[in-house]
Amino acid sequence: MQYLPNILFALVLIAGIGFFTRNVRKLIRNIKLGRAIDRSDNAARRWKNMAYIALGQSKMVRRPISGILHVVVYLGFIIINIEILEIIIDGLLGTHRIFQPILGDGLYGFLIGTFEVLAFLVFVAVVVFWLRRNTVKVKRFLNKEMKGWPSNDGNNILYFEIVLMTLFVLMNAADTSFQQAGVGNIVSGFVAPLFDGMGADTIHLVERTSWWLHIIGILIFLNYLYYSKHLHILLAFPNTYYGNLNPQGQFDNLESVTNEVKLMLDPNADPYATPAETETAEVPEKFGAEDVTDLNRVQLLNAYTCTECGRCTSVCPANQTGKELSPRAIMMKTRDRLEEVGKNIDKNGEFKPDGKTLLDYISTEELWACTSCNACVEECPVSIDPLSIIMDMRRYQVMEKSAAPQELNMMMTNVENNGAPWQYNQMDRLNWKDEE
Amino acid sequence: MNVPTMAELAAQGKQPEVLFWVGCAGSFDDRAKKITKAFVKILNKANVEFAVLGTEESCSGDPAKRSGNEFLFQMQAMTNIEVMNAYEVKKVVTACPHCFNTLKNEYPGLGGTYEVLHHTQFLKSLLADGRLTIEGGSYNGKRITFHDPCYLGRANEVYEAPRELIRKLEVELIEMKRCKRNGLCCGAGGAQMFKEPEKGIKDINIERTEDALEVKPNIIATGCPFCNTMMTDGIKNKEKEQEIEVLDIVELIANAQDL
Numbered sequence: 001m002q003y004l005p006n007i008l009f010a011l012v013l014i015a016g017i018g019f020f021t022r023n024v025r026k027l028i029r030n031i032k033l034g035r036a037i038d039r040s041d042n043a044a045r046r047w048k049n050m051a052y053i054a055l056g057q058s059k060m061v062r063r064p065i066s067g068i069l070h071v072v073v074y075l076g077f078i079i080i081n082i083e084i085l086e087i088i089i090d091g092l093l094g095t096h097r098i099f100q101p102i103l104g105d106g107l108y109g110f111l112i113g114t115f116e117v118l119a120f121l122v123f124v125a126v127v128v129f130w131l132r133r134n135t136v137k138v139k140r141f142l143n144k145e146m147k148g149w150p151s152n153d154g155n156n157i158l159y160f161e162i163v164l165m166t167l168f169v170l171m172n173a174a175d176t177s178f179q180q181a182g183v184g185n186i187v188s189g190f191v192a193p194l195f196d197g198m199g200a201d202t203i204h205l206v207e208r209t210s211w212w213l214h215i216i217g218i219l220i221f222l223n224y225l226y227y228s229k230h231l232h233i234l235l236a237f238p239n240t241y242y243g244n245l246n247p248q249g250q251f252d253n254l255e256s257v258t259n260e261v262k263l264m265l266d267p268n269a270d271p272y273a274t275p276a277e278t279e280t281a282e283v284p285e286k287f288g289a290e291d292v293t294d295l296n297r298v299q300l301l302n303a304y305t306c307t308e309c310g311r312c313t314s315v316c317p318a319n320q321t322g323k324e325l326s327p328r329a330i331m332m333k334t335r336d337r338l339e340e341v342g343k344n345i346d347k348n349g350e351f352k353p354d355g356k357t358l359l360d361y362i363s364t365e366e367l368w369a370c371t372s373c374n375a376c377v378e379e380c381p382v383s384i385d386p387l388s389i390i391m392d393m394r395r396y397q398v399m400e401k402s403a404a405p406q407e408l409n410m411m412m413t414n415v416e417n418n419g420a421p422w423q424y425n426q427m428d429r430l431n432w433k434d435e436e
Numbered sequence: 437m438n439v440p441t442m443a444e445l446a447a448q449g450k451q452p453e454v455l456f457w458v459g460c461a462g463s464f465d466d467r468a469k470k471i472t473k474a475f476v477k478i479l480n481k482a483n484v485e486f487a488v489l490g491t492e493e494s495c496s497g498d499p500a501k502r503s504g505n506e507f508l509f510q511m512q513a514m515t516n517i518e519v520m521n522a523y524e525v526k527k528v529v530t531a532c533p534h535c536f537n538t539l540k541n542e543y544p545g546l547g548g549t550y551e552v553l554h555h556t557q558f559l560k561s562l563l564a565d566g567r568l569t570i571e572g573g574s575y576n577g578k579r580i581t582f583h584d585p586c587y588l589g590r591a592n593e594v595y596e597a598p599r600e601l602i603r604k605l606e607v608e609l610i611e612m613k614r615c616k617r618n619g620l621c622c623g624a625g626g627a628q629m630f631k632e633p634e635k636g637i638k639d640i641n642i643e644r645t646e647d648a649l650e651v652k653p654n655i656i657a658t659g660c661p662f663c664n665t666m667m668t669d670g671i672k673n674k675e676k677e678q679e680i681e682v683l684d685i686v687e688l689i690a691n692a693q694d695l
């Protein structure tokens with residue numbers, strides 16, 4: 001019976017980490033449903049981007065208020081989690097604050113003191129975040145894609161943080177021997193007097209309860225991530241690493257098209273020649289994206305990384321002028337559809353056509369409202385590229401379905417026939433020289 | 437107007453210093469043709485040996501690509517590349533940020549690698565080499581604001597060249613609250629120029645014109661024929677065309693010197 005808590009702890013830990021691993025594998029499987037894309041170049045620049053943008057949060061502070069608060073929560077989150085190491089060892093071995101004698105009172109007190117101060121700052125920052133989200137009318141939190149779950153999700157995380165930080169301070173405050181040692185109880189020292197007059201057993205019970213709830217809370221939080229916009233705390237790292245390094249204005253040239261165009265322009269090519277054996281065996285490649293599986297893996301990683309912060313949408317010229325398009329919604333819808341495809345695979349072992357595509361989520365009205373201005377790309381704090389998804393979906397509309405808006409079809413006919421988007425003759429191209 | 441073509445120069449066995457890529461708007465659009473001519477006047481004044489492709493030039497393919505028609509884009513690109521490579525073109529300058537972006541970034545992958553400059557970058561280099569001088573003239577002391585074209589600014593991170601030229605005009609350069617990296621699109625990019633906007637509550641060019649009106653300029657300077665059209669329409673919509681002019685930077689420079 002003596003080992004019951006240790007065994008219980010081990011079971012809880014295994015369950016928590018087990019579920020998490022299962023979700024991570026699902027996540028990787030889903031991302032791999034996308035087309036492969038080679039981003040193995042320029043490793044040095046990529047590491048640097050990751051260090052600056054994800055670790056250093058360089059793009060967050062462009063909006064100072066939310067940016068600095070976010071840095072506090074983020075640093076607090078990372079640093080306080082060092083404490084988890086001790087909690088896990090204590091839990092498994094049945095020890096109590098195992099690092100205190102190892103590190104010595106001085107260093108241990110300094111570390112815990114730092115954690116407590118950070119916990120307090122995180123608490124304050126989270127309260128401000130909650131007020132911003134729920135009482136100050138910040139426009140980007142009120143767009144229509146933020147109804148229901150996305151908005152609850154944002155708040156849930158804040159509640160999580162508040163509860164976890166409170167439990168952390170509470171478990172220190174109710175730890176009589178820790179308080180007596182008087183090292184590092186910078187914040188909990190102010191809370192401890194609450195327990196004056198309580199029996200030692202009661203205080204111990206408070207301490208144990210807080211300790212258990214704290215670690216269980218952390219494991220639940222870990223498993224909540226997969227269902228939440230908070231995946232970004234993990235995925236921001238690979239996402240910034242694999243981000244686009246080319247100038248933002250450069251769109252990729254579709255290689256499959258290049259080959260065909262070369263053939264068409266080659267005067268020596270025999271237009272009636274049957275394609276080589278190997279080519280006929282392959283499924284003809286689809287141009288552009290109809291569904292999530294036509295997108296590339298970085299685009300799908302983007303969808304899972306999106307924090308739904310709405311910075312992109314708040315600077316989008318189309319969205320600001322009341323158009324249906326919202327780059328954040330493009331990312332959210334891509335993720336929703338990818339999740340749906342993933343669940344389909346979970347259920348059927350492989351993907352069973354469900355009569356739906358990404359186009360059931362993203363309307364052509366949204367696609368055709370984009371000016372390709374790159375404001376969304378520039379703004380995203382974690383290097384997401386909503387524009388690339390919009391363009392790939394336009395490509396499908398135009399090249400596979402010939403479904404461009406009528407005016408654009410006219411424009412393209414002109415380009416094709418007379419080398420200009422308007423109905424002018426190419427032979428008149430230099431007339432301006434002699435006009436007055 | 438002295439505008440040699442590549443074909444003429446080639447017949448004389450000559451290579452120009454730079455190819456001036458005029459673009460469709462610059463060739464056909466009445467408003468943009470004025471920008472083209474202003475730029476040519478400056479080139480001639482600075483004794484730059486340039487040439488155009490004339491009737492051998494064709495649409496860069498940008499509007500097709502942004503519409504999603506990769507076939508048409510690559511057909512255009514490869515045709516143009518074939519022409520330019522035949523003339524052994526090394527350096528290209530253009531007054532259109534869309535052509536600039538496409539030629540600079542998207543042509544190399546299809547076999548066309550050139551040094552491509554926006555006209556403001558090219559003039560900046562002339563200035564640095566002492567081949568060009570810019571003076572304020574009639575614009576001295578005027579309030580000018582510059583609207584960043586998306587395909588010059590964010591797309592290629594060229595923010596300073598146009599501003600440097602404007603400052604040389606001895607004017608007061610005032611920035612809109614959204615500028616440079618944060619500049620708001622005029623609404624024409626991504627082939628929107630060639631279609632009606634999707635339904636909404638406002639046109640994007642009006643939103644942008646309001647940004648400009650806020651800083652009370654005498655002149656809105658542009659560096660893109662499409663931005664120019666959009667801002668001109670915006671100013672007309674606000675009935676401000678008596679007070680505020682919309683001019684390309686090369687028009688400002690040419691006008692200031694009475695070219």
Ligand code: SF4
Binds near residue numbers: 318
């Ligand atoms: S690129 Fe398109 S989606 Fe992104 S901000 Fe510009 S208009 Fe909006």
Ligand code: SF4
Binds near residue numbers: 306309311327380384
């Ligand atoms: S795409 Fe980037 S900027 Fe837009 S909501 Fe997602 S994380 Fe925020």
